[in-house]
Amino acid sequence: MFSFNDTFTDFLSDLSGCEKDGDIEETIFRLEADFSGKEGGESDKRACLDHALRRRVASVAEEAPTGQAERQLRAVLQLSVRLARSDRCSPTTPIVLLSDSFDALPLDGAQALFAFVEDNVATWKEEMFFNACKNNLLRMCNDLLRRLSRSQNTVFCGRILLFLAKFFPLSERSGLNVISEFNLDNLTAFGDGDGGEDVVEMTEDGEEPSAPAPTADAPDVPGPPLDYNLYRKFWALQDFFRNPNQCYSKVPWKAFNSYTTDVLAAFTGFKLDESSSSHLSKLESDTQEYFAKYLTSQKLLQLQLSDSMFRRFVLVQFLILFQYLASPVKFKSEGQVLTEAQQTWLQETQQTVYSLIAETPPHGKQFAETIRTILKREESWNTWKNDGCPAFKPPVAPEEKAEPAADRAAGRPAPRRRQKRKVGDVLRTAEAKKKFLMGHPELTRLWNVCPDNMEACKSTKRDFLPALDTFFDEAITQMDPASCVEEQYKVINNGDYGWRALRLLARRSPHFFAAAQKIPNSLPDYLDTILKKVASDIPKFSGSAGGPGGEPAAAAAEEAVAEGGAEAEELRAAEEASEEAPAARRVHPVTEALTQKIAAGLGAEWERLASKLGFQSDEVDYFISEQSTPEARAAMMFRQWLDNEREEATQEELLYALEAVKLDTRVRHLFDPEVRGDEEPPPAES
Numbered sequence: 113m114f115s116f117n118d119t120f121t122d123f124l125s126d127l128s129g130c131e132k133d134g135d136i137e138e139t140i141f142r143l144e145a146d147f148s149g150k151e152g153g154e155s156d157k158r159a160c161l162d163h164a165l166r167r168r169v170a171s172v173a174e175e176a177p178t179g180q181a182e183r184q185l186r187a188v189l190q191l192s193v194r195l196a197r198s199d200r201c202s203p204t205t206p207i208v209l210l211s212d213s214f215d216a217l218p219l220d221g222a223q224a225l226f227a228f229v230e231d232n233v234a235t236w237k238e239e240m241f242f243n244a245c246k247n248n249l250l251r252m253c254n255d256l257l258r259r260l261s262r263s264q265n266t267v268f269c270g271r272i273l274l275f276l277a278k279f280f281p282l283s284e285r286s287g288l289n290v291i292s293e294f295n296l297d298n299l300t301a302f303g304d305g306d307g308g309e310d311v312v313e314m315t316e317d318g319e320e321p322s323a324p325a326p327t328a329d330a331p332d333v334p335g336p337p338l339d340y341n342l343y344r345k346f347w348a349l350q351d352f353f354r355n356p357n358q359c360y361s362k363v364p365w366k367a368f369n370s371y372t373t374d375v376l377a378a379f380t381g382f383k384l385d386e387s388s389s390s391h392l393s394k395l396e397s398d399t400q401e402y403f404a405k406y407l408t409s410q411k412l413l414q415l416q417l418s419d420s421m422f423r424r425f426v427l428v429q430f431l432i433l434f435q436y437l438a439s440p441v442k443f444k445s446e447g448q449v450l451t452e453a454q455q456t457w458l459q460e461t462q463q464t465v466y467s468l469i470a471e472t473p474p475h476g477k478q479f480a481e482t483i484r485t486i487l488k489r490e491e492s493w494n495t496w497k498n499d500g501c502p503a504f505k506p507p508v509a510p511e512e513k514a515e516p517a518a519d520r521a522a523g524r525p526a527p528r529r530r531q532k533r534k535v536g537d538v539l540r541t542a543e544a545k546k547k548f549l550m551g552h553p554e555l556t557r558l559w560n561v562c563p564d565n566m567e568a569c570k571s572t573k574r575d576f577l578p579a580l581d582t583f584f585d586e587a588i589t590q591m592d593p594a595s596c597v598e599e600q601y602k603v604i605n606n607g608d609y610g611w612r613a614l615r616l617l618a619r620r621s622p623h624f625f626a627a628a629q630k631i632p633n634s635l636p637d638y639l640d641t642i643l644k645k646v647a648s649d650i651p652k653f654s655g656s657a658g659g660p661g662g663e664p665a666a667a668a669a670e671e672a673v674a675e676g677g678a679e680a681e682e683l684r685a686a687e688e689a690s691e692e693a694p695a696a697r698r699v700h701p702v703t704e705a706l707t708q709k710i711a712a713g714l715g716a717e718w719e720r721l722a723s724k725l726g727f728q729s730d731e732v733d734y735f736i737s738e739q740s741t742p743e744a745r746a747a748m749m750f751r752q753w754l755d756n757e758r759e760e761a762t763q764e765e766l767l768y769a770l771e772a773v774k775l776d777t778r779v780r781h782l783f784d785p786e787v788r789g790d791e792e793p794p795p796a797e798s
Contacts, residue, residue: 119157122146123164127188136191140198147200161201162208165192169209173216182224185213189228193235203244207236211252222256223268230271233278249279250286283503290497291443294357300350302343302408338417342378343410345371353429356436360448363734363752372430372461379427379468384420420472427472428483430465434458435487442498580620581650583613588647591640604639613639621646700763700784702754710766711746713779718746724769725753763787 123146127139147157165188172184192209195201210229214222235241236249253272260269280287349371351358358364406416416422437450438458450458470480496502542549548563550556562568587604590597603609614635617624623645647653714721722732727749735752739745754761763783770776780788 119146119160123161124167127164127168127191136187136194139191140194143195143200158199158201161195162205165195165201165205165209166212169212170216173213181217182221185217185225186228189213193232196241203240204248206241207245207248207252211248211255214252214256219259219265219268226256226268226271226275230275233275236279246280250276281503283501285501288497288501290501292441292497294355296355298354300347300354300408302347303340303410338378338410338414340410342374343413345374346378346413347408349375349429353433356433357444357448359433359437360450361730362728363731365454369457375426376461376464376468378417379423380464382417383471384418384423384473420474423472424469424479427465427469431462431483431487434462434465435490439491439494440498441494577616577619580616580646581652583616584643584646584650585652587613587639588643588650588653591643591647602636604636604643607635610635610639617642617646621649700787702750702761702763702766704751704754706763706782707750707754708747709782710779711743711750713782714742714746714775716742717775717778718742718749720773721746721769721775722749724772725749726756727752 123143127143143161147161169185169188172188173181189206189209192201192206196203196205210225213225217225229236236245253276256272257269260272262269276287349368352364352368352371359368406412406422438455466480466484469483470476472479539549546563548556548559550559562571568574587602587609589595590602590604599605604613614624621642623642711718719732722735731752732749735745735748739748757765764787767776767780767783767787770779
């Protein structure tokens with residue numbers, strides 16, 4: 113009968129000497145003997161051995177000294193892998209033992225033991241371990257990452273992420289940012305410009321990142337003239353790098369455009385060379401410390417801008433952001449699309465950034481080409497994610513068909529099949545002959561009758577419009593009184609004929625577009641009038657004096673010329689009057705001083721005017737977030753309105769908007785008397 117306690121005690125006794133003498137083979141021999149000699153089922157003894165291994169790991173982590181615990185735990189883990197392969201313990205047992213070990217060890221011991229996980233990555237990828245342990249292994253690594261600090265334990269975090277990248281296949285969705293989310297918790301705080309202490313950025317763990325503070329004897333570093341305005345714009349760009357989707361909104365895009373232009377102008381105005389960064393190279397050679405983030409003190413900015421590595425980091429951030437904004441991402445909303453002007457600015461700025469990277473030593477051109485290649489490969493990965501992250505599988509070779517049984521029995525060789533030409537070869541052959549392949553013989557024949565589409569359209573065979581004299585021969589002949597055709601039987605009374613006649617006149621006759629003093633009542637009357645003018649241009653009908661093209665036609669033509677001349681004189685007079693009208697009207701532009709006074713007069717009611725001036729709700733929220741008082745928010749709104757409207761920003765337009773929202777009584781006295789419509793002086797301000 114199976115006894116769990118006795119079996120567990122015997123297994124634990126067999127494991128006690130494994131990590132002492134390092135003889136794993138001897139330990140396996142003792143375990144095999146006990147495993148075979150004990151009564152009970154295989155599953156019961158396997159569960160008992162799993163529990164004994166976990167108890168042994170716990171005792172080693174508690175009792176062994178700090179320096180020896182890692183070596184002893186490694187021996188127990190190697191033993192568990194051997195036992196799992198021989199089906200003496202569960203396949204998940206090695207990973208469970210690793211999780212217990214990391215939970216019991218301090219961070220230094222866990223970092224040393226993690227080398228065992230990295231060295232056995234091929235073992236974990238075996239079929240028996242991968243399917244059973246992948247979830248446990250992922251959970252173990254995530255627990256470790258939660259214990260670590262992103263700024264203090266950066267190298268260890270990177271080792272864990274690299275291991276997961278090697279362990280899981282590329283198509284594993286748990287390691288992919290499939291829906292393109294951003295780390296919005298990565299905030300960057302900086303000084304407020306009031307002369308006080310700068311706000312130091314805090315990491316995700318609530319720790320302050322360490323960085324070398326500037327000393328009093330630090331060398332003076334040449335650089336661009338820095339002020340708080342440039343400092344604020346430089347570090348405010350980190351918010352756009354953190355959340356690029358806000359660039360698709362109107363107001364944040366204007367801020368991003370302005371900040372980027374000023375920062376790149378500062379980079380362009382101060383170019384680095386080998387000598388300007390020599391003192392920084394000396395500092396780097398003396399200290400080999402690595403910092404995950406930079407401090408945002410205003411006193412350090414000039415030193416940071418003179419650092420070639422710092423400048424490269426910032427410029428590469430620009431390129432990554434530009435590529436995301438211009439790339440088609442599957443999970444972008446319909447409104448997240450750049451306009452044509454924004455795309456043009458993005459391309460020009462991207463070339464400027466590449467030029468700055470190429471000018472930054474050392475090896476600027478080589479670094480720029482490397483970044484360009486990396487971002488080009490990133491486009492392929494983006495396309496792969498848009499396609500749903502399909503698994504990478506090697507191509508399968510087509511199977512050869514077996515020979516017919518009759519040929520094999522007769523000893524005849526199988527008939528040799530004609531090898532099918534590749535599609536690429538067929539297309540190249542057709543292109544050399546200047547032909548098009550449409551996928552169907554008849555379509556290919558029709559398309560190659562005339563491959564040049566423009567020449568085919570210009571062919572005389574495709575001109576189906578008849579000549580004027582041919583089409584209107586019958587109608588003009590019926591207009592002659594000598595033909596004695598009654599009015600109701602004339603062809604111009606036919607609606608179908610009239611519709612075709614209008615289309616032909618629009619294409620072939622200049623009289624169709626001539627202005628008429630009198631609009632005809634019906635289509636036959638119009639055709640009767642216009643055909644008299646057309647007949648005068650046709651030699652066939654203009655010769656006879658009694659016909660439609662005789663003296664009456666000539667008189668009609670002269671009358672049309674006279675009417676056209678009179679109409680031209682009227683148009684010229686109207687144009688001169690319209691040119692003189694704006695000169696007589698005085699324009700009253702809106703000044704900055706006027707908007708300041710109006711903003712103070714409106715107070716908290718400025719939001720009612722914002723919608724009338726064309727601002728959306730998100731823009732109003734942006735004004736509220738940027739300024740603290742109603743007067744400052746209204747002044748910011750007026751400045752944006754002046755930038756948008758430019759020459760069209762007049763006092764008349766502003767007063768009209770105020771009247772629409774019934775706010776004109778508060779600030780009407782601030783406008784010019786001509787705009788108010790009265791000559792009374794404004795009331796004195798109290």
